[in-house]
Amino acid sequence: MGVFSIWHWVIVSLFLGISAPVPAVPGAIANTFLALRGLAALPQAEKLIDYAPEAGGPVLYRLPGNACFLRLGGRPGQTEWVRRDERNRIEILVSAPGLAQAGSRFDPEGTAELRLGDQAVAVPVASPGVPTWRFTLEETPALQQALDADEATLRFTAIRAGKPVPEEVLSIAAGNLWQAIQGLESCAIGAEPPGVVGP
Template structure:
């Protein structure tokens, strides 16, 4: 059986031009992937609750990862203008028959009022929200059971049935660790019992 497999492989190599180069390309891609920098896990702020977890890549590139909801993961970082950027991958939304299709803006309730939040999709099922830092946002993110509810806005109007929720309890503590990590300082540990 092994002899037959070797014969078929050799025959395919002769009959299909470029097959050896494909194999070489795959090997090169595999080596390149293995050489990519790996994220170092620094702090798990809520090990019993699914995050946030602080990671650092070489060069003090830091991000938080949340994964409290089935079929959804979030990455949080500071962008180059020091805004809070939350990238959400939510394949579970489509699998559950949901839809989230904003015209570049989502609505978020902060401090009892609706705030417009820019949102882009680098490719479904992923969306990137950019939040301006504010006391209302800090207060919301610091709550134990915080949840951010983003409502799609289309044609200038919110579409309440198109909702993307992010469980973000104690995320503000993680963001403080993110800032320490980014300047190369030792991130603050978990505060509390």
């Protein structure tokens, strides 16, 4: 069975819900298929509130168990999710396949530079796999001020060999994000965030 045939079977199986194993499918592909089916079976997130929906602002979601996260408006070819990590820091997960499609790159060595006003802040960044990066932000007054602006944009510059690489920047439209982050606290304790109407 050729590569095209294997992937054709996987795609068809996803749509048809076929669960029978196929001997010719390599173990890695079979495991991937099982993982995708598992993801499809996960409980659906409850959409709670749009912040500034007319401007494509953040949207607050809650999963069963009060696991809460935000989805940002994003840019074409880019998706962003925000949550609180186990240490209550702000964690932003960015998937940006459009970056590579545009012929650009973003390749930090574990750290990115974020400018907050007139100061540069080093931000830890990890990649579960290109084109996805996870930024971890400490909550500071400078960050709060930067996020409080209606047209806020966070610009992360890759750092390699201890120096910023100006041509490698990942930008995130973050207008109204600080307001939305406050909703994460209410959501996580099971309360309805302000402005949510309904059961």
